[in-house]
Amino acid sequence: MNVIEYADQEMLSMNVANVLAGALKKCLLVHDFASFAxxxxxTPGPIFDMLSGIALDWSRVHVLLTDERWVAEEDGRSNARLIRERLLVDHATNARFIPYFQNGMDAASGSAALAETLTSELPLSLLLLGMGGDMHTASLFPGAPGLKEALASDAPPLCAVQPQDQDIARVTLAAHVLDGAMDKHLVIFGDAKRAALERAATLPPEEAPIAAVLDELTVHWAA
Structure with a gap:
C-alpha cells in the first residue's frame, strides 16, 4: 500500500476528489462505462460534495455502494440516501446508481437477486473505501456472522452480514470484489486509525478485514 499524508482534512478532500475524477475520466477514455464503488x-461526504461539481461524462459512470444497511432509502441510516444527497447532485446527477435494498426481501435473498446485475459491473473500475477503528471496511466486520463467507474467493459479489452488536442486517461487496478493483483508495483520519491500519498489515483478514485489500491500495491520511 502507498500512504499519502495531507496537511489537513480539507486539503485531503479536495485532492481525493480530483484524483477520483481523473481516474474516472481516464477509464472512460478506453471503456464504455466506469463502475465506481x-x-x-x-468521512466521504466532503469528497462527494467536491467530486459532484467536477464536469465529466457522468452518464457513463455507474455508482454502487461498497455496503449498505438493509433499510429503505427513506430511512436516515441508508447509505443510498447519503449518496443521493451528497454525490448524485450537480454534474453527477446523470450518473447511473445501483441501489441494493429490495422491498419484500431480506438481506440474504436480496443480495442473491442482485448477483447478475453486479457481475456485469466487475471488475470495479474505481473503489473508495473507509475503515473503522476495529479495522473493518465496507461491512466486513471482525467476527461478524457472514464474514468468513464474504472473505471467500468464490463468494457471490454481494454478501449478507449481521454484525453482532447491531440490530440491522447489512450487505457488503465481497472481499475479492473490493480487492479486484482496478484502482483502490482508502481515506482515514486521525492517529488512531493510522495505527490501526499499520497493525492490520500484520494480521489476517479474519481479524482485520481491511487487510484483504491492502495490495496496491492508495491510502489518503490526515490528522
Missing amino acids: VPGGT
Whole structure:
C-alpha cells in the first residue's frame, strides 16, 4: 500500500476528489462505462460534495455502494440516501446508481437477486473505501456472522452480514470484489486509525478485514 499524508482534512478532500475524477475520466477514455464503488458514513461526504461539481461524462459512470444497511432509502441510516444527497447532485446527477435494498426481501435473498446485475459491473473500475477503528471496511466486520463467507474467493459479489452488536442486517461487496478493483483508495483520519491500519498489515483478514485489500491500495491520511 502507498500512504499519502495531507496537511489537513480539507486539503485531503479536495485532492481525493480530483484524483477520483481523473481516474474516472481516464477509464472512460478506453471503456464504455466506469463502475465506481463508494462507502457511506460521514468521512466521504466532503469528497462527494467536491467530486459532484467536477464536469465529466457522468452518464457513463455507474455508482454502487461498497455496503449498505438493509433499510429503505427513506430511512436516515441508508447509505443510498447519503449518496443521493451528497454525490448524485450537480454534474453527477446523470450518473447511473445501483441501489441494493429490495422491498419484500431480506438481506440474504436480496443480495442473491442482485448477483447478475453486479457481475456485469466487475471488475470495479474505481473503489473508495473507509475503515473503522476495529479495522473493518465496507461491512466486513471482525467476527461478524457472514464474514468468513464474504472473505471467500468464490463468494457471490454481494454478501449478507449481521454484525453482532447491531440490530440491522447489512450487505457488503465481497472481499475479492473490493480487492479486484482496478484502482483502490482508502481515506482515514486521525492517529488512531493510522495505527490501526499499520497493525492490520500484520494480521489476517479474519481479524482485520481491511487487510484483504491492502495490495496496491492508495491510502489518503490526515490528522
